[in-house]
Amino acid sequence: MTQTQPLSPRAFEQALRDKGAYYHIHHPYHIAMHNGQATREQIQGWVANRFYYQTSIPLKDAAIMANCPHPDVRRKWVQRILDHDGHGGGDGGIEAWLRLGEAVGLKREALLSDDMVLPGVRFAVDAYVNFARRANWQEAACSSLTELFAPQIHQARLDTWPGHYQWIEAEGYDYFRSRLSQANRDVEHGLQLALEYCDSVEKQQRMLEILQFKLDILWSMLDAMSMAYELKRPPYHTVTTGSAWHKTRLV
Numbered sequence: 001m002t003q004t005q006p007l008s009p010r011a012f013e014q015a016l017r018d019k020g021a022y023y024h025i026h027h028p029y030h031i032a033m034h035n036g037q038a039t040r041e042q043i044q045g046w047v048a049n050r051f052y053y054q055t056s057i058p059l060k061d062a063a064i065m066a067n068c069p070h071p072d073v074r075r076k077w078v079q080r081i082l083d084h085d086g087h088g089g090g091d092g093g094i095e096a097w098l099r100l101g102e103a104v105g106l107k108r109e110a111l112l113s114d115d116m117v118l119p120g121v122r123f124a125v126d127a128y129v130n131f132a133r134r135a136n137w138q139e140a141a142c143s144s145l146t147e148l149f150a151p152q153i154h155q156a157r158l159d160t161w162p163g164h165y166q167w168i169e170a171e172g173y174d175y176f177r178s179r180l181s182q183a184n185r186d187v188e189h190g191l192q193l194a195l196e197y198c199d200s201v202e203k204q205q206r207m208l209e210i211l212q213f214k215l216d217i218l219w220s221m222l223d224a225m226s227m228a229y230e231l232k233r234p235p236y237h238t239v240t241t242g243s244a245w246h247k248t249r250l251v
């Protein structure tokens, strides 16, 4: 039956939350990391590839702000950029992620060079940034709502990784700890925007589709990592043992 009336705000919020069934917490790569079955190379590969996501988030948030004509929204949204880039002399999330890299045995330069970033990860992350550039600001803003499910995944890492991976240095966990409160605050704002904006059946359905698009991005990143670090099939593995893929941000 075709839906003619929009869902109530409460029912729509529930429909957004139900998308958690597809969160990357359920990806086999993530499950292996959670269960202590990931090798050092797999953890390092994940940290190095996720760094590309971390450094792209402020680009994505700046694109949203560039398209948003409302000072009150921008005033709140800018906090996301400050969280990652740091402000007032304090380090931000990007620096914390670099420390995570060091804690898992990677050199800062290795992360900063993007050398390990697999094409599949790059394409997925670039799709997120480009979506934020093109979409209207409300749709782009609400695509961050996978963060609804993020505190759980950060907490699970804090609970299980120190026991499983004793070789990871303790300072590495600061990033996950800091995101627990930041993500909850972001979600509160993002949810409020989504509930206000999605006042028709069409907008609600489109927003659910956008959230799925974002879930697809996160899942696809881990698919690329599975190919490279679990199945040992990085791009061009039939041709070379080297990493021939492109290494620079082209878009």
Ligand SMILES: O=C(O)c1cc(C(=O)O)c2c(n1)C(=O)C(=O)c1cc(C(=O)O)[nH]c1-2
Pocket: 057, 143, 144, 145, 146, 147, 149, 150, 153, 154, 179, 218
């Ligand atoms: O570690 C994770 O699993 C995870 C997932 C997500 C997410 O759901 O997009 C984010 C983060 N972490 C994160 O640390 C973060 O800063 C972040 C920002 C955003 C966003 O879409 O604006 N997602 C996420």
